[in-house]
Amino acid sequence: MTISESDPRLDRELYQLAEVDDRDDSVRCPLCGRRLDREAFRTPKVPPEVLSDGSLDLVARAYVCARHRVDVVAFEPASIAPDTFVGVDAVVDDQEARIAVPEPLAEREGLA
C-alpha cells in the first residue's frame, strides 16, 4: 500500500500509548488525562513506523481521544488486554511498548 501525499489521514491522527492506572486498570489519554471508556475500544490499523517490522499488516486495541486538534489514538498496552490479544513489540511516541493485536491476526503474520 502506498500513502499518497493527498491522503487526508496524514495529519489527523496522533499515535500514543494509553496510560493505565495500576489500581483499577482504567485507561487515560496520555495527553489530557481524560479517562477513556474501556468498552469503546477500537482496532485501528497500526502505522508501519511504530512496528519493529514495518511490513506487518496489523491492527491493535486502542482508544481514541477526540479532544485534540487531531484525533489521539492511544494504543492499549498488551498487559491489560484480554487473552484473545497477543503482545507485539512497537515503539509508540519513542516509548517501547507491547501493543495488543488480535490473536488470529498475530498468528497469520507469524507472531504468535
Ligand SMILES: [Zn+2]
Ligand atoms: Zn486527550
